[in-house]
Amino acid sequence: EAGVAQSPRYKIIEKRQSVAFWCNPISGHATLYWYQQILGQGPKLLIQFQNNGVVDDSQLPKDRFSAERLKGVDSTLKIQPAKLEDSAVYLCASSITGSSNQPQHFGDGTRLSIL
């Protein structure tokens, strides 16, 4: 089966600019996750969707970050305006459901550099 697709692979912007990332999960996976991975750290969950509804966005900096999954399939994550500390890899993952016995499958991420 095809894996989680993410684009772009790399993005370089200046601070205060806006940026958007796209994710297409594995077909049939109801749950979609966005993670932020800062260099040298493990991934940190930003937001979790179940179909087109938000399950958990407690760690999403809502003053600048937004995410949507309007049709319950692919998703976009936006940062507006970007800050230097947003430099990181943004990983998308999906699972069949949000149950603990359903593993999360990760895409290869978008590497964001803020100048």
Added chain:
Amino acid sequence: GQQLNQSPQSMFIQEGEDVSMNCTSSSIFNTWLWYKQDPGEGPVLLIALYKAGELTSNGRLTAQFGITRKDSFLNISASIPSDVGIYFCAGQSPGSARQLTFGSGTQLTVLP
């Protein structure tokens, strides 16, 4: 929020040696997962543990879910060059959201 302490932070071993890494938490988890991440790629699931005390193997990899539900270890036997990478533990907490919390990773280098 919850934090996982993963150790060691990095390891340099000779090819053929065994290696062990572990994670501890101040709170309990219902699930422990071990992932491997290669440069430029997303984490790939190696082993999933669902019950306290569970010991699971996947080829040369063995992982255990601690009986206190606050720790887990991963062993790799007879290491080979392709074992190089960053290994992450992750715990899934009880509750409806079942959020995954990741450790900070163990960078493994295998010397020929």
